[in-house]
Amino acid sequence: xxxxxxxxxxxxxxxxxxxxxxxxxxxxxxxxxxxxxxxxxxxxxxxxxxxxxxxxxxxxxxxxxxxxxxxxxxxxxxxxxxxxxxxxxxxxxxxxxxxxxxxxxxxxxxx
Numbered sequence: 001x002x003x004x005x006x007x008x009x010x011x012x013x014x015x016x017x018x019x020x021x022x023x024x025x026x027x028x029x030x031x032x033x034x035x036x037x038x039x040x041x042x043x044x045x046x047x048x049x050x051x052x053x054x055x056x057x058x059x060x061x062x063x064x065x066x067x068x069x070x071x072x073x074x075x076x077x078x079x080x081x082x083x084x085x086x087x088x089x090x091x092x093x094x095x096x097x098x099x100x101x102x103x104x105x106x107x108x109x110x111x
Contacts, residue, residue, distance in 0.1 A: 026052070036051060036052075039055075059071070
């Protein structure tokens with residue numbers, strides 16, 4: 001007689017607990033899913049869990065110095081356009097002229 005689904009689930013849960021297995025969830029956007037699918041295709045891997053596990057272990061094998069650049073999130077740098085900077089400067093000068101007394105004065109040096 002075959003084991004009931006409930007019995008199989010309990011047996012699997014017990015085995016996972018003794019092995020120290022833990023579920024890790026990953027929520028990602030379409031671009032990340034596409035990148036993972038391409039990586040899996042290049043390597044001939046069919047299961048996402050296997051691909052992610054291999055990536056983690058390979059990154060760990062690189063060590064802290066070599067893996068750090070691969071795990072650094074990309075930072076976006078914003079450069080204020082010159083026309084915006086000039087408009088802000090002009091508006092600031094206009095506000096100072098309308099309400100004098102709030103401008104910051106630099107230190108005075110004895111002669």
